[in-house]
Amino acid sequence: MNIVVLAGGTSTERDVSLITGTKVYEALKQNGHNVILVDLFLGLEEMETVSSDIFTMEYNWVKNVNGITAENPDIEQVKAMRKDKSDNIFGAHVLEVCQMADMVFMALHGSNGEDGRIQATFDLMGIPYTGTGYLSSALAMDKGISRKFFQSHDVPVAAGTTMTQGSGSSGWNVYPCIVKPCCGGSSVGVSIAHNLEEFKKALADAFAFENEVVVEQFIKGREFSVGVIEGKALPIIEIAPIEGFYDYKNKYQAGSTVETCPAVLTEDQTRKMQMYAERAYEALGIESYARIDFMMDESGKMYCLEANTLPGMTPTSLLPQEAAVIGYDFNQLCDWILKVSKAKYTK
Known part of the structure; x- marks a missing residue:
């Protein structure tokens, strides 16, 4: 397949997205696909024109990608890098190469990527992409709205x-x-x-x-995450930060957390949390795949925190660890996501 891995953009999660994109790009190339990595916002300004030959050209698509820092990226600095100084979220030639692709692998995170706007544009233009559609993306992105959907489908929240x-x-x-x-x-x-x-x-x-903003009662206890692919829950992973809570630094700096998969839970607790994850996925109308996050208090009561419709695929990400427990290595997981996403367009 000819695949565009779309990453970057202007979200506060830009750095995370670029690392996700790099890892997915490398995996899909190893799987035999023709792959290019494109920054949603910066685009391909160095190229005057693009053609379908771009998928087989000799080019280092990851040469400018750096690691994830402990601090949020400076988005204004990113915007200053763009030569045309436009605020258009689509950089030069981005939509053109996406239209040429057999599939766009969405490696975006946060606003302008995970919130449904890019998905809606692609739907209008007939561009196939990985992950769920624009409406469920938008619902999951808004934690205030998703709380209400969870409550209406008997998924407990704080x-x-x-x-x-x-x-x-x-x-x-x-x-x-x-x-x-x-x-x-x-x-x-x-x-x-x-x-x-x-x-x-x-x-x-x-x-x-x-x-x-959303304000919630703080739940003291254990934190978990459950990947869901095609509506079925994966093994549960527990996240235990060494210091503080599971914030930006602890999520992306290696060695900041202890992650255990499968999580040490009773059979009943495991079944219940996986059931809640599948129910949350269904409540928001999610397709293809997602990751649902939970807290469990000291009495064993569970609370759904949020749904992530484009979960991270970085070296420290949770979904790849969960998939590995059932026998899918990272490369196989990337192809699995391609397969289930392609199925959306053959219904």
Whole structure:
């Protein structure tokens, strides 16, 4: 197959996306596909024209990709790199090469990638892509909306609410609590508040990223994640940060967390969490694959945190570890995702 691996963009998860894209690119090439890695925002400005020969040309598509830093990427610095200075999310020739491909492998994370807008554009243009469609992407990206869908499908969530900028603390008085941007990812802008003063600061930090935030009761306990492919749950993985909580640094800096797969749970707990994961996947109308995150408190009660419709595929990512337990190495997982995504277009 001729495949475009689409990564980068202008999300706060840009660095993560580029590493995901690099690993997927390398795997698909090893699997025998003709593959190019393209930055959604920077595009192919160095090329005057593009043709289908681009998929077989000799070129190092990963030469400019660096590692993931402990800090969020500077998006303004990224925008300054673009020669045409346009704010168009699609860089030079991006849509052209995507139209030439047999499949676009979506290695994007966060806004302008995981929120459904790129998927909607591709649907209008008849471009096939991996992962779920635009509507379920948008629903899953908004944590305030997805909470309501989970509740309506009997998927347990923590007590919480949404707040908009300018609404103040709106009478919230449950501490500790967790504050997070509604549509962010990779725990960017997420804080734990233990009192009113910390809560106000947490709100300010979250509102720096978006105008709407989710506030939830902090659940003390164990954190888990469950991959779901074609509606069926994979083995559960437990994530235990060595310090603090599972924030941006702990997610992407090697050695920051202890990850155990399969998670050490009773058979009943395993079945229940996998059932909730499948139910959350169905509640949002997700197709192909996703990853559902959970907390379990000290009494054993489970709470669904969110659904990730384009989960990370970095060296420390969770979905590849879960797939490995059932016999799929990273290269096989990438082809599995291609297969289940292609099936969307043959229904």
